[in-house]
């Protein structure tokens with residue numbers, strides 16, 4: 001079957017919850033993907049900030065193959081070595097103390113919400129605790145994660161949400177303060193908002209939140225699912241300003257394509273939160289997923305991924321700034337590290353489709369923003385190739 005035939009079949013069989021781009025991807029090599037007709041694409045999306053190490057990494061692939069031949073799944077009622085190793089390594093790079101592995105980002109957020117509610121419940125026995133989340137945030141599509149997602153369009157058809165969730169504005173400390181009550185158990189935010197439009201949280205804002213949380217015994221929760229795992233030039237984005245959360249979520253690049261996430265907490269939080277019987281998952285942290293995490297963390301260290309991001313990200317910023325300077329339809333560039341957005345004064349769908357035609361994979365974040373979340377291993381040559389194609393697309397489709 002060719003591209004067109006596969007797409008027609010997909011549209012008959014799969015539930016239509018995505019307006020998909022019209023290509024059928026088949027295989028990857030480094031920072032390039034190929035469709036089933038052999039057309040080559042430079043990938044500046046990496047499966048939405050997932051495939052950090054690039055496609056076809058031999059060491060990563062071999063580690064997975066080795067684990068497949070040993071055992072793929074056991075159950076969380078028994079210990080398994082890859083999960084123990086992965087947890088130790090994840091603790092080391094995150095500075096957190098306790099790990100719970102999940103299958104996805106949304107499930108990590110679910111776990112964080114439950115942990116926060118349990119923490120508050122153990123303090124006063126009440127069941128009306130509130131969580132403050134941010135406008136324009138994105139935390140996932142399950143009911144709990146959706147309840148803290150600051151985009152009413154995503155929530156409305158599925159009301160009622162879990163309840164007792166309030167929203168404040170990112171980088172507006174007063175708006176957070178005005179929502180705090182004696183019932184507030186947690187404040188949740190992405191250190192760099194992804195889907196919501198590539199907005200980084202400022203140092204001053206984060207420090208004030210940390211102080212507020214310390215004063216009132218409120219848990220500070222960071223969703224690092226998109227901005228974590230080296231993307232901003234720090235293993236986790238909060239490390240840039242040293243504002244440490246009590247609970248943190250991670251996923252996306254954590255397994256580099258094997259579905260896995262985690263929520264982590266400090267020992268102090270863990271001591272007064274989820275206990276045996278409170279939470280569980282059949283697959284979370286199974287040997288295959290954990291072997292992926294373990295190898296990804298090894299390769300981050302061995303291949304100096306963070307150092308590479310710090311070197312290449314300013315170059316990407318520079319090239320995007322040049323573009324923004326040349327075209328009036330581009331209002332600004334914003335973001336952090338290899339998580340950047342170009343904000344246009346109009347919908348960007350035309351440019352993205354044109355780019356696909358020309359062999360470049362890009363994605364939006366909202367209707368007017370092109371988002372750049374490439375594999376972390378890109379080089380200057382890839383950045384040049386991308387900006388050159390993108391410029392042609394802007395010229396021809398705007």
Ligand SMILES: *Cc1c(COP(=O)(O)O)cnc(C)c1O
Nearest residue numbers: 104105106138139140194225226
């Ligand atoms: C992608 C994302 C999620 C949801 O992760 P899934 O694996 O899709 O469930 C949650 N939070 C942030 C910040 C994300 O970018």
